[in-house]
Amino acid sequence: MLEIKDLHASINGKEILKGINLVVKPGEVHAIMGPNGSGKSTLSSVLVGNPAFEVTKGSISFYGKDLMQLSPEDRSHEGIFLSFQYPVEIPGVSMVNFMRAAVNEQRKYRNQLSLSASEFLKLMREKRAVVEMDNKLANRSVNEGFSGGEKKRNEIFQMAMLEPRLSILDETDSGLDIDALRIVAQGVNTLKSAETSTIVITHYQRLLDYIKPDIVHVLYNGRIVKTAGPELALQLEERGYDWIKEEVAE
């Protein structure tokens, strides 16, 4: 379970998050929506320990552990996964070598033996099917020359490989056509279970048609200003964010 208390964070001295409180329980899907610049991506970056951001106040605990004390890689080993908004290309590093390092590092952290080459390739094959990714992509360098849709699919593939307890999808729907969106969302839904939680960060209702949230939050100006059920997302789709801004101003 993830528990965020009064979280403040800044980049280059500028405060972006101004007191976030959020509890995400196992099995829940939370959507975080909000206008541009409200701090959505900062929140996901801070959760995974991106060193560009400085946490100035507050706490984050994950299944009882203080996340602030953990390195980015150990947060990953603890089961936190971020599907990046802009997945980076790593030329020369094949997906196979990359994933093998990632999976075996995770196993080492959990005192499990490394997978043999054949076990690993079998796992790759299995998980590739989740996002209908073809073999050719798996043999290429990480994200290199991938289309926008392929990159996002590759993120979900990695998520399938690492089986996180908490998945954060940062605008996974941006730049996806309707078929890719469907495949990605199906992938996410397949991986969901009563033990795993998901945070979906998005501007649009569109993705939420496929990945049904239990709770919807609106992030505005570094704070969560509204929390409600899935109907809130529909309201936002219809009316935009201005009425929320007005409410906050009052």
Next chain:
Amino acid sequence: MKKGNNLIKKFTKEKYKYGFTTDVHTDIIEKGLSEDVIRLISFKKEEPEWLLELRLKAYRHWLTLEMPTWAHLTIPEIDYQAISYYADPRQKKKGPKSIEEVDPELLKTFNKLGIPLEEQLALSGMAVDAVMDSVSVKTTFKETLLDKGIIFCSFSEAVREHPDLVRKYLGTVVGYRDNFFAALNSAVFSDGSFVYIPKGVRCPMELSTYFRINAANTGQFERTLIVADDDSYVSYLEGCTAPMRDENQLHAAIVEIMVHDRAEVKYSTVQNWYPGDAEGKGGVFNFVTKRGNCKGVNSKLSWTQVETGSAITWKYPSCILTGDNSSAEFYSVAVTNNYQQADTGTKMIHLGNNTKSTIISKGISAGHSQNSYRGLVRVAEKTIGARNYSQCDSLLLGDKCGAHTFPYMDVHNETAVVEHEATTSKISEDQLFYCNQRGIKTEDAIGLIVNGYAKEVINKLPMEFAVEAQKLLAVSLEGSVG
């Protein structure tokens, strides 16, 4: 990303693991260079008159030369009188005949370096000539090879046992007039390896020379000569390390390779001389002239180098493509970290018709280092149908290092096709963080990226070396991003 710089600082802290010294009785001649010193070296090595004459000619020519300054290097003044030109770590007895006679300290040293000299312990399929300071300590599998007519021995032994062959080829590819360091080496060269592969013989094992500098304030001036006769094949490996010392050590070697009709030579180097400490103190000055002559028709020479060590590297393994249809390759990975400097590349001189050369150079710079590729492709006026492809890539870690490319093309025949491609890229904090998020530590991430980048070259190395080279790349860069 303000933490980024700390990351980069941290990555430059890894210790050099070959930095130990061996405590053996070493016969070192006094510092300084003069005709008398050269006579003494020649005397100690019991050389014939013609070789002493050659040394003296080279020395007299060297006196007329100035150290070259065209490289993109900052070289501190070198006092050639403050160096000892000959150091022999063996006991008083002459050249050991069997393993029992080699000083156990020396065997221990090479064991520690991962180069066992006992044949039963040695890597299968690899014969080794182990050179410490100025002399060869031991050559393995010499007898096995001799059964096939292959000569593999220390240079000194070759001078004694095969004087005609040495005299016929020595200085024919790199003459003493070639350059400043070639002249110096020709005057004072000590030991190295000699290889002769007779006609039609395919050498059944990898031949390898392992160079080790041990004594302080000495220079190492080794000389290697490889002759591949018609229709022969050999794969040759060279490795090197040195102790950590605060003073700089000079290493000026010459490698000459002669490739006859339809013969093929593969020469691989993993150069890991002591690079100096994180502040740039100490380290080996590596000024090396390496060249092959593809003299025969359809002959082939391939240079592969992984350069991770040395404070300063000045090295251009080159090829003269004399024979028609001959071909040459140059594959290079040069890593510089901390305050290391490298100016390295190749020369491909196309003289024969339909000659072909390929150059793949990968530079990796970190810390405050400077890394330059310098290459020349020359096609002579009468050469028909020459072809060259060059690719020079640079990878930067951090923002205090430099990468430079100096490709020269000198093409005098219009039938030539010469292509050059170059790229520069950087390992970004975003790439490293992406790896971190997937559970991969920064050091491992850099290892993955660097090895991916250098793959094309590493794959050209013989299997055992490739694995070593991969580890070495990661270790050399450890601490450079953090």
